Amino acid sequence: MSVAGHPDRLLLLGGGHSHALTLLDWVRRPLASAGLEIVLLSPNRYSLYSGLVPAWMAGRIPQEALQIDLAALCRAAGARLLIGEAQALDPAQQRLQLSSGEWLGYRLLSVNTGSTLRAPEHAGPCLSLRPLARLLQDWPLFLHAWQQGSGPMGLDAVGGGAAGVEVLLAALQRLRRLRPDRPVQARLFSASERLLMGHPVGAARRAEAALRRAGVQLMLGRRWQPVDSPAQHGLLWAAGAQPPEWLARSGLALSAEGYLAVEATLQSRSQATVFAAGDSAALAPALDKSGVRAVRMASTLAHNLRAAWRGEALQVHRPQSAVLALLALPDGSAIASHARWGSAQGRWVGRWKDALDHAFMNRFTPEALASLASQGAS
Numbered sequence: 001m002s003v004a005g006h007p008d009r010l011l012l013l014g015g016g017h018s019h020a021l022t023l024l025d026w027v028r029r030p031l032a033s034a035g036l037e038i039v040l041l042s043p044n045r046y047s048l049y050s051g052l053v054p055a056w057m058a059g060r061i062p063q064e065a066l067q068i069d070l071a072a073l074c075r076a077a078g079a080r081l082l083i084g085e086a087q088a089l090d091p092a093q094q095r096l097q098l099s100s101g102e103w104l105g106y107r108l109l110s111v112n113t114g115s116t117l118r119a120p121e122h123a124g125p126c127l128s129l130r131p132l133a134r135l136l137q138d139w140p141l142f143l144h145a146w147q148q149g150s151g152p153m154g155l156d157a158v159g160g161g162a163a164g165v166e167v168l169l170a171a172l173q174r175l176r177r178l179r180p181d182r183p184v185q186a187r188l189f190s191a192s193e194r195l196l197m198g199h200p201v202g203a204a205r206r207a208e209a210a211l212r213r214a215g216v217q218l219m220l221g222r223r224w225q226p227v228d229s230p231a232q233h234g235l236l237w238a239a240g241a242q243p244p245e246w247l248a249r250s251g252l253a254l255s256a257e258g259y260l261a262v263e264a265t266l267q268s269r270s271q272a273t274v275f276a277a278g279d280s281a282a283l284a285p286a287l288d289k290s291g292v293r294a295v296r297m298a299s300t301l302a303h304n305l306r307a308a309w310r311g312e313a314l315q316v317h318r319p320q321s322a323v324l325a326l327l328a329l330p331d332g333s334a335i336a337s338h339a340r341w342g343s344a345q346g347r348w349v350g351r352w353k354d355a356l357d358h359a360f361m362n363r364f365t366p367e368a369l370a371s372l373a374s375q376g377a378s
């Protein structure tokens, strides 16, 4: 392997689900190697767990409950957290450019920067579901303005996927609780004829029923246009997940959508020194983009980065043909959706979702990290 960039640096770009779990693996089984420097580059100290965003927006949990402290995780894994953002990649020279303009060399790079959304210009209040760090700033401001204002408000959500449905329901619940005297007239626009494309029809019907119960007017088969939402309407943008723009200029092999084309080993199809996981990675055949998929890729990624560093054989990632999605509803119940098993709904599904979400987050507490580290040391 050539070492043009930096002979001793393994660079993890983005603190998404896959890298958080990769680092956890290395807490338990340290990636000890002479001179090795592991660097995690992230715009923020905290990685945000999207599965709990609707619960936070509904006011059911505090912000801390959906944050993974990357500083503590890196410390435990023997890695260095570098706060910054990538804006360009030069794979031939094995280096990456930060938004500060500085270049960072690497011997091995792993990309886990997720997807992004590009919300349109809107004269009124606008909430975009990505980046999540921005949503965490914007939602409290939106709520503050709502509390101070008067009269009814229109709220237009764009995007009929699982995240759009969940977040709209959570937002409506919070807005109505805060100001029961102010009516909210909500609409959901979806370019497709039904909600939750890619999910079983039964799950879509359940989501539709939940939205109707919340008084949402469904605009299905209707591509949103700026003229649909006057400036006094709030806009909730949840449509068109895309890869970050800088990937397109990287010269790396990309999928038709612009994500990093990888082999079954999660190694770039065009550069052996680059790996990708989570939403960033485009396997063939293509997988749906979800946190569950990103989580599942982590064990292969952790193994293969270790193996690539040592010049050992790589493992193949064997994705499940379908994964479970759980959509939280305002009454504490949830919808379970699985392409092969169908759908179900109830408070028991809500409790199941809570248990899975909290089990995930509990893996990153200081106590859990200390316990993992002691297992590694023994």
Ligand SMILES: Cc1cc2nc3c(=O)[nH]c(=O)nc-3n(C[C@H](O)[C@H](O)[C@H](O)COP(=O)(O)OP(=O)(O)OC[C@H]3O[C@@H](n4cnc5c(N)ncnc54)[C@H](O)[C@@H]3O)c2cc1C
Binding pocket: 013, 014, 015, 016, 017, 018, 019, 041, 042, 043, 044, 046, 047, 048, 050, 051, 052, 053, 054, 084, 085, 086, 087, 112, 113, 114, 115, 129, 130, 163, 167, 244, 277, 278, 279, 280, 289, 290, 291, 292, 293, 294, 325, 326
């Ligand atoms: C509101 C909401 C709810 C969702 N709920 C679910 C759910 O319940 N179940 C499910 O399976 N999926 C869910 N999803 C989808 C899920 O969030 C994504 O598929 C998942 O986060 C992808 O994980 P990832 O590891 O690829 O990256 P992410 O978890 O998105 O993390 C990417 C990280 O990269 C960082 N980053 C981005 N750009 C740069 C850069 N240029 N330089 C450095 N760092 C960068 C970001 O700050 C971020 O921390 C939800 C999505 C949303 C928006």
